[in-house]
Amino acid sequence: MDDRTLAGLLADDLDAAFETLVRAHVDRCHAIALRVTGSHHDAEEVAQEAFVRAYRALAGYPPERISSLRLRPWLATIVVNLCRNRHRRAAPPALSLTALLDAGAEPQATLASGPAATAERHDARERLGTLLANLPERYRVPVVLRHVDSLSYAELALVLGKPEGTLKAQVHRGLAMLRVAAAAAGLEELIA
Amino acid sequence: MTDNPMLTSLTAPAPAHLADDVLVEVGLADRMAPLGTAIxxxxxxWNGRGVAAVDLAEDGPAAAAHHQVVSGRRTLLAxxxxxxxxxxxxxxxxxxxSARITLDLRGHTDFEVAVWEKALDIPFGEVRPYGWIAAEIGRPKAVRAVGTALGHNPVPLVVPCHRVVRTDGTIGQYxxxxxGNKRAILAAEGLDPDGLETAARRGERLIGSDTTHIVCWPTCxxxxxxxxxxxxxxRSLRDAQARGYRACKVCRPTAIEAAA
Structure with a gap:
């Protein structure tokens, strides 16, 4: 079901359609929260709270306003705002990105290929997630929205309230920083 | 779209319970769990809006299935x-x-909710007649409707409808x-249901003190x-008042002669 249809159903009968909204958007909202906060625990709390707030907001909106909502960026906005309100980080950074960049960063290891390759890939993904979570917020949030959640730049502009050109530059810079950090951490395989 | 393969690997399904947690929190699904009691x-x-039901059932699946039909909400066992x-x-x-328990009473009438809230005023180990609730909520003639509302109480024990007895002083339905369960719960609260009924049959509907000249419900x-x-x-508040007694300000005995 596309979001326009879903918005119409929500406007019609919030309680009947809300579960469809949750099931359609729970994975992406959780992924945004996970990659912005860098914490599984925080991500679950943020994603749940985001939907609860969405429900309460929708319950107070007139039907015309609900049916004209752009659900993808609207939900992403709620998630991003909740992430920002949360200062604590569950796990300490595995390695400091700034320190790596300052030091000119030598690659430390390469990904092993072997019987435990799947577990290694999982581990590598988590390490990449940690690197991403340690990007400065002004790069991290646009990179997550653009490349984890695949929002368009027009949608990013709605969520973050900045011009598309600025956001393109932030995403570009964020990716460059992430590539350097990934190479330094021996995660070239994931960049290729 | 120019998805970056490096980062699309960072998407993953949310934990399976997350969607259910959201639906329970906003009150579009309920959870159900067992509770040991005197009976x-x-x-x-319950859901995020409060406790929605208390019920007897063969087992968890039967309880959840019944609640799902009654509430219209998906019910998950916990x-x-x-x-x-x-x-x-x-x-x-x-x-x-003083224990605060929020209740999810969506779908019930204002009258029903008023009756249940008033039942919450009856202290542990005391009983009041239907007519007292009717009088207290400003609907003195609605005694029968009070009985019906109490019979529809979705959260028995949590809202103590077992503390409301028939206006003739007999324990009444539950x-x-x-x-039998109503008697067992009242006995567990320290009351003697048989003794209360015997006294009511003797005509002891209210109890006064000849030192204070105050008259109360017998269990006050x-x-x-x-x-x-x-x-x-x-036998009645009118008899007591004729002898110079006044009504207790705590248990507030009402004129219930007409209703029986």
Missing amino acids: GVLWVA DALPASLAGPIARRLSGDR SLGGP RHARRVSAAHRVPF
Whole structure:
């Protein structure tokens, strides 16, 4: 079901359609929260709270306003705002990105290929997630929205309230920083 | 779209319970868990808006299936009540009226909710007649409707409809498994149901003290501490007032002669 249809159903009968909204958007909202906060625990709390707030907001909106909502960026906005309100980080950074960049960063290891390759890939993904979570917020949030959640730049502009050109530059810079950090951490395989 | 393969690997399904947690939190689905009580295991349904049901059932699946039909909401079984509910419910059932338990009473009438809220004013180990609730909520003639509303109480024990008895002083019906359970719960609260009925049949509907000249419902704590030598039974508030007694300001006995 596309979001326009879903918005119409929500406007019609919030309680009947809300579960469809949750099931359609729970994975992406959780992924945004996970990659912005860098914490599984925080991500679950943020994603749940985001939907609860969405429900309460929708319950107070007139039907015309609900049916004209752009659900993808609207939900992403709620998630991003909740992430920002949360200062604590569950796990300490595995390695400091700034320190790596300052030091000119030598690659430390390469990904092993072997019987435990799947577990290694999982581990590598988590390490990449940690690197991403340690990007400065002004790069991290646009990179997550653009490349984890695949929002368009027009949608990013709605969520973050900045011009598309600025956001393109932030995403570009964020990716460059992430590539350097990934190479330094021996995660070239994931960049290729 | 120019998805970056490096980062699309960072998407993953959310934990399976997350969607259900959201739906329960906003009150579009319920959870249900067992609770041990004086009359055996009861099943408690709740969501983010509050406790929605307390019921007897063969087992969890039967309880959830029945609640799903009654509430119209998907009902998920849980192993136990969350501590945030188990604590206040245990305190409420042992007589602590300060225990705060929010209730999800969507779909019920204002009259029903008023009756249930008034039942919450009756202290542990005391009873009041239907007519008292009717008078207290400003609907003195609606005694029968009060009885019906109490019979429809979705959260028995949590809302103590077992503390409301017939206007003639007999214990009366109970929705949660019948009148035997009502007697058992009142006995567990320290009352003697048979003794109450016997006294009511003798015409002892109210109890006064000849030292204070105050008259109470028989189970009011102020009536129960009157010594036998000073205890004066009355058939009605009118009889008591004719003898110069006034109504207790705590238990507020009402004129219930008309309703029976």
